[in-house]
Amino acid sequence: MSPLHDGLHLLEWLADHPEPQGVTAVAGAMGWPKSRAHRVLTALKVVGYAAQDPDRRYRATPQVLRLASGVMSSHPLRALALPVLRQTTQATGCDGILSVLHGDWSLAIAVDSPAGRLSDDPFGLLGRTAHLHAAANGKVLLAWLPLVEQRDLLARLPLPRLTPRTITDRERLAEALESVRAQGYAMNDRENHPDTVTCSVPVFDGFHRCVAALGLSQRPGQVEIKAVVAVLKKASAGLTRGIAGV
Amino acid sequence: MSPLHDGLHLLEWLADHPEPQGVTAVAGAMGWPKSRAHRVLTALKVVGYAAQDPDRRYRATPQVLRLASGVMSSHPLRALALPVLRQTTQATGCDGILSVLHGDWSLAIAVDSPAGRLSDDPFGLLGRTAHLHAAANGKVLLAWLPLVEQRDLLARLPLPRLTPRTITDRERLAEALESVRAQGYAMNDRENHPDTVTCSVPVFDGFHRCVAALGLSQRPGQVEIKAVVAVLKKASAGLTRGIAGV
């Protein structure tokens, strides 16, 4: 559409692909003519966000980190949540993810892995978006949304089947959200990824609005769910207190 | 210039400013007419990278993290360096920063703080650029650059005075780089920031090219320099071995 939209769209795609990509591959992936792909790529190269290898293929440069650093350090929730996140991951051995609602997606704004496996590079999860209907954090964000917005989203969201267990029926999703509200936490049992089970609880601000979801992910059957939920509820209460205090 | 350049430039600035900014402030900072600032801001809003508060001011959204996550998880050095970084920060209590040369700047692509003060949010340092002549990592990157490129940069770089101790003379900088090469590490004693002392060592690839600089930062006089350099040299040797092995 607009050059800015093209550029950012392409940059997102490029950043997600570690291997350098040629013009034709880019054009194919974006559904563009080659000339357009070439024009956008050179524009990105000029501003330093993309670079061209000697073999003429393109890749995203680490300059994209410049954009992220400001948001990372300034987001008020992040600063509060990072120590809490570390605490929960160390207590349970699960991966911890803090997500907010962004458009129609659940967006991870802070992540941590238990100390023992830092090399897993939890940063790969940072900034990832997840479908609201298939992720534990997403269900929490939906469940505590103001009713008007919740109805709107429930009617509008596409509900693609990501695994055999994904909820793809709007009525069943609405029921699930009700029970999430009732029990105070959400579960995701291999509905998003065949090998991941996640529990999630809401984090509230001073006006009892849900501003984020705090989740702990594990392989199926690794850790007792009840224990995980207990840790989460305690952490969430602390976070909510911290936010209200500010 | 081009819409893409405008948009990314503005997004960088916006991401660096935690407080939401109005159109006039943006126009002033960018040196643009108000109409142009407004146009670019609405374009960013449409693609979801900026959001408008109820009071009509604009801020960058966490969506910028989407761009960063791919690069962060895919950069081959990062995966290798993160555990090493953690090790060095815990051994010395300093902040650890791994930088690469990007254009005329030293760019931090991986950071860590000692476990005790995770709440400092070391991620604020991630993606930051530093002047090559005033940072320890920058001096290392310069010192081990192929001579042709080094001469070029030395002639072209602006050398702004950031603190009273900054090296602003090209000849003195050239001498400093020689002694950096000779002793195998670089020092930055309050030349970049009045309250920061940094040591840095080069990280080589399999062809003995310097691909990154590994630095440890501290407040002046906190930790013995010799001890820091010893830790750094050991870490760098390990990293260099790891890279060559791949």
Added chain:
DNA sequence: ATGGATTGTTCTGTAATACAGAACAGTTGC
């Protein structure tokens, strides 16, 4: 309350450029 100043937004005709397709050139593989 009523002015005056400052904010964000919309409008305008002109000038710049983004656009798709095709022609070109440079590599790779058989």
Added chain:
DNA sequence: GCAACTGTTCTGTATTACAGAACAATCCAT
């Protein structure tokens, strides 16, 4: 050496980015 790819450059047309000014909506002082 030919063929089937690559990436890049060229072209005229249609789109839109552009700066400045007019507009509207808000704030702040008296």
